[in-house]
Amino acid sequence: MTGSIILALAGAGLVGLGLYGVIMRENALHRILAFNVLGGGIFIVFGFAARRGAGAGFAADPVPQALVITGIVVAFSATALATAIVVRLAAARDEEHADARSAKDEG
Amino acid sequence: MPDLASLVTVPALLASVFFFIAGSVGLVRMPDTLTRIHALTKADNIALGLLVVALLPQVGSIADAAKIVAVWIVVQISSGAAAQLMGEVALAERDAASSGPDQRGMAGGRDA
Amino acid sequence: MTQDHASFLADGSGHLLLAGLPPGPLLALVIILPLAGLVPLLLAGPRVGEWAAMTLAGLGLAVATIIALQVWWSGTPAIYHLGGWRPPLGIALRADGVSSVLLVMSAAVFCGIGLFATTGRDRKTSFPPTYWMLSLCVASGLNLAFLAQDLFTLYVALELLTFAAVPLVCLEGKAAQLEAALTYLLFALLGSLLYLLGAVLIYAETGTLDIGLAGQRLAADSAMTGIALALMSAGLAAKAALFPLYLWLPPAHAGAPPAASALLSSLVIKAPIFLLLRIWLGLAPADLAERAAPVLAILGTGAILFCGLRALGQTRLKLLIAYSTAAQLGYVFLMLPLVKSSGPLTIPEALAWTGGFLHIVSHAFAKAAMFMAAGVIAEALGHDRIRALGGAAQAAPLSVAAFAIGGLSLMGLPPSGGFVAKVMLLTAAIQQGVPWIAVVVLAGGLLAGGYVLRVVVCALQRPEASATFVQISLRRQAMALVLAVAAIVLGFIPLEPMGFLLVGRP
Amino acid sequence: MMTAFDAGLGVLLVLAAVRVVATSDVRAAASGFLAYGMILALAWVRLESVDVALTEIAVGSGLTTIVILRAIAHVPSPPSSSTAGAKAAVGLLCACVTLGLSAVILGLPEPASSIAADVAMNMPATGLGNPITGVLMVFRALDTVLETIVVLLALIGVWALVPQERLAGRPATPGTGRSPEPVVFLARALVPIGLVVGAYQVWAGADVPGGKFQGAAVLAAMGLLLMMAGIVKAPAATDVKLRALLLVGPILFLAVGIAGWPLAGSFLGYPPGFEKPVIIVVEIASTISIGLALVMLVLGPPGRASS
Structure with missing residues (x-):
């Protein structure tokens, strides 16, 4: 049982590190990675709550585990959408720079 | 008197840890990508093999033993293919770098 | 077989209406109905998809009205246990007075915006089917956010709303819009994760995620409850763009196409606001709610004054309306210090309760009308610079009228819904001896008057000679006027506490 | 014995997270994230949640890393412009969040409530x-x-x-x-x-x-x-x-x-x-x-x- 407390504290550390990365990182993709670290930390804390709630023949309370699985898949969907927006933003900026430069050449 | 199983497991486990460390040291110390890939894949595959050997006597049923060996085989396949892929990319980069300006001129053209 | 059918009878005892449908299954129907629209929109052509989306919007409005009528007549909230499993194991849907009013509001405004979006066809800007798919998911997410009683289901509803709203911002694919969408997504994700962390701590403490049960089991004195509720409030404040976390809202809502920005500003922003109220008026223990209410009220005041001033200084019409959204949502939180979170309410408290929720409803109608009108004006003139709005009255007369009537409700001039809500908050504040809230309500009205009249005056100027206008069909302008008039009709509600809104209070 | 393993795993997890967040190069951070995901899955196994460990490895770290690695080539990396003062302030804030959360974890009510x-x-x-x-x-x-x-x-x-x-x-x-x-x-x-x-x-x-x-x-x-x-x-x-x-x-x-x-x-x-x-x-x-x-x-x- 004490082992899972240590893991929970590591989870709390992940939350702090993830939050730091989300706030401080300039590169959008790096910020998305920090989001995943933050989400991972929160789910570990939820897993610790599950481990504490063991009983009735289960090594860990199944409800938080099910919710964490749903949370991980939602987090992946968010990462995929955010990454697609970042890539599309970079492409749109290139297109607009190209248009601006070509407009300047003609002008 | 340690029973027969741990007689096999303990030495195999120690050898496996040794090879894992050797692989990591190889990764850090080797000069360029190609030799690093070589060191890493060779050492880690041996280490994993030894780990499988170490685990086999401890395993209860045949099914679990088959699963562990299956894991080893799949890792063999994927790490071999991955190593070759990285090797190809490393070779392509080295040729691009070494074959000098004309290559870069063309590559440069594409980037501008 | 412990699936209990008692839940079927418990809420069926109410006034069976029309098809004799017990209210329970309707709650589930109103959530999944919009999702059924994804099939025709993905598989069939855009025209068939648009048609299917509009019929589903109409059906959703009908079902929402039936739910509201049944809750009103039965006087008890309609509760529905999904799969027959009672909390803490299963998920419960609950339609009390407030959430059924918000259900009808969001369905009505959604139909209005949908009709406006269909008129885009004659201007060759008929929206790609992705707009309809995203807006249907917004409708479903909203209904779930108003009805769900489970904190994790509310998290999934917030994610459904975020994933549907973010692409709406950058439908036109310009770099500025994509940047606004990315900032919006990052704020929303950080908000969701903070909210989830709060929900995790509440589960760790009470062993349940159901709002009703958790509310009973939360220990008022333990620091953990305070931390969990603070985290959830911070997360929801980030998603609701409550001052000082409003930075993402103006570029996102102003950058979106007209129908999408109307959807975002009038409906999507209401879900996190409603959840913030539900946490502090339903989940939190009484004395914690007492202590948190002034904090949220001060943040609301900051929103009203600071964002109102920023709105005054805007040069672009859509940005002005977006800042006005960030300002107006502050009013709702002025209600918190004036009401108790549980137990029967005195007359002034019930007045504040009615005023706060009425403001949400009237703001939704008025803001949808103003954003649609602004969109049409921008299409007619080709730009939305306020100083050069001259001639807008000739080019798009109905839109300028709709903008002005909507502005009436924002300013709080009679006979608009905004007026009724603001007066209720005003009298409640004075009767309960909290004068600074009354001052803020008046100041907010003055600021709103400032930026709305400035736009209307510019719009009524004579156009410069060189200005060319694009002809806009009357049908496209009518929808904004209809919603603006609806905001006015809300003004005829009697100035006394509405019993219906108090149904199902804890 | 197992507590020592968990302690080591916890330290390794935090170190992997530090590598992902602190390194300046995004590509290194993404590959570091894959390693972080593997260790996180191990942590889930130690928390007796095997289903979650499977999901974490497959979706949480595997697919996420592929998506981000593929996007790195298309996205220019802006120069980091945060001042030392800002870093210290945010670092302090995050440290408080971690300490607060740790205090809450240690202070959870003893009869663990569960369904x-x-x-x-x-x-x-x-x-x-x-x-x-x-x-x-x-x-x-x-x-x-x-x-x-x-x-x-x-x-x-x-x-x-x-x-x-x-x-x-x-x-x-x-x-x-x-x-x-x-x-x-x-x-x-x-x-x-x-x-x-x-x-x-x-x-x-x-x-x-x-x-x-x-x-x-x-x-x-x-x-x-x-x-x-x-x-x-x-x-x-x-x-x-x-x-x-x-x-x-x-x-x-x-x-x-x-x-x-x-x-x-x-x-x-x-x-x-x-x-x-x-x-x-x-x-x-x-x-x-x-x-x-x-x-x-x-x-x-x-x-x-x-x-």
Whole structure:
């Protein structure tokens, strides 16, 4: 049982590190990675709550585990959408720079 | 008197840890990508093999033993293919770098 | 077989209406109905998809009205246990007075915006089917956010709303819009994760995620409850763009196409606001709610004054309306210090309760009308610079009228819904001896008057000679006027506490 | 003994997270994230949550890293412009968050409150062996059906980023276009095994750790491998067959939910006596939809400027 407390504290550390990365990182993709670290930390804390709630023949309370699985898949969907927006933003900026430069050449 | 199983497991486990460390040291110390890939894949595959050997006597049923060996085989396949892929990319980069300006001129053209 | 059918009878005892449908299954129907629209929109052509989306919007409005009528007549909230499993194991849907009013509001405004979006066809800007798919998911997410009683289901509803709203911002694919969408997504994700962390701590403490049960089991004195509720409030404040976390809202809502920005500003922003109220008026223990209410009220005041001033200084019409959204949502939180979170309410408290929720409803109608009108004006003139709005009255007369009537409700001039809500908050504040809230309500009205009249005056100027206008069909302008008039009709509600809104209070 | 292992694992986890967050190069951070994901999955095994460990490895770290690694090539990295003062202030704030959270974790009320007893009592009614699948598919079925809708919605959101006319183009498959020999060999050798493992995970998910999200992730990986080997072409976003398969999971789940009203007395209730077969059919349909959605999410918007 004490082992899972240590893991929970590591989870709390992940939350702090993830939050730091989300706030401080300039590169959008790096910020998305920090989001995943933050989400991972929160789910570990939820897993610790599950481990504490063991009983009735289960090594860990199944409800938080099910919710964490749903949370991980939602987090992946968010990462995929955010990454697609970042890539599309970079492409749109290139297109607009190209248009601006070509407009300047003609002008 | 340690029973027969741990007689096999303990030495195999120690050898496996040794090879894992050797692989990591190889990764850090080797000069360029190609030799690093070589060191890493060779050492880690041996280490994993030894780990499988170490685990086999401890395993209860045949099914679990088959699963562990299956894991080893799949890792063999994927790490071999991955190593070759990285090797190809490393070779392509080295040729691009070494074959000098004309290559870069063309590559440069594409980037501008 | 412990699936209990008692839940079927418990809420069926109410006034069976029309098809004799017990209210329970309707709650589930109103959530999944919009999702059924994804099939025709993905598989069939855009025209068939648009048609299917509009019929589903109409059906959703009908079902929402039936739910509201049944809750009103039965006087008890309609509760529905999904799969027959009672909390803490299963998920419960609950339609009390407030959430059924918000259900009808969001369905009505959604139909209005949908009709406006269909008129885009004659201007060759008929929206790609992705707009309809995203807006249907917004409708479903909203209904779930108003009805769900489970904190994790509310998290999934917030994610459904975020994933549907973010692409709406950058439908036109310009770099500025994509940047606004990315900032919006990052704020929303950080908000969701903070909210989830709060929900995790509440589960760790009470062993349940159901709002009703958790509310009973939360220990008022333990620091953990305070931390969990603070985290959830911070997360929801980030998603609701409550001052000082409003930075993402103006570029996102102003950058979106007209129908999408109307959807975002009038409906999507209401879900996190409603959840913030539900946490502090339903989940939190009484004395914690007492202590948190002034904090949220001060943040609301900051929103009203600071964002109102920023709105005054805007040069672009859509940005002005977006800042006005960030300002107006502050009013709702002025209600918190004036009401108790549980137990029967005195007359002034019930007045504040009615005023706060009425403001949400009237703001939704008025803001949808103003954003649609602004969109049409921008299409007619080709730009939305306020100083050069001259001639807008000739080019798009109905839109300028709709903008002005909507502005009436924002300013709080009679006979608009905004007026009724603001007066209720005003009298409640004075009767309960909290004068600074009354001052803020008046100041907010003055600021709103400032930026709305400035736009209307510019719009009524004579156009410069060189200005060319694009002809806009009357049908496209009518929808904004209809919603603006609806905001006015809300003004005829009697100035006394509405019993219906108090149904199902804890 | 095991506490020492957990302590080591915890330290390793925090170190991996520090590497992901602190390193300045995004590519190094992304590869560091893969290692972090593996260690996180180990932590989940130590927290006795095997289903979550499977999901974390397959979706949480595997697919996420692929998506980000593929995007790095297209995104310029802005110079870091944060001052030392800002870093210290934010660092302090995050340290307080961590300390606060740790204090809360250590201060959790002693009789741990949990719903495990309720789940155990009601599991026979679901006819399932795996309690987590029971919670996902029966007790909290609404979360799961909306979950599949959220994945589909994220994909619709990615498709919405591209102007209407370019939607018909094929998304760029990972890799450099021509499929090198080792990838083709890997595809031929690994895909059959992967398909069997994925199908087994879905099938066994009813009784032993496994389930549709994990199975869908493995099948998605195999799909991507086939596309990289050039054996299968990436489907275009406007392909009706693809869209029908994307819809079959959520719509079947909703249909079963609606059918539950007359048959089982409430929405999302399963016909009594036939829970397990119905659940497995719904799980298989959802696996197909989620697997395809994951593949398309990794491939990203169609017609992207492939480097």
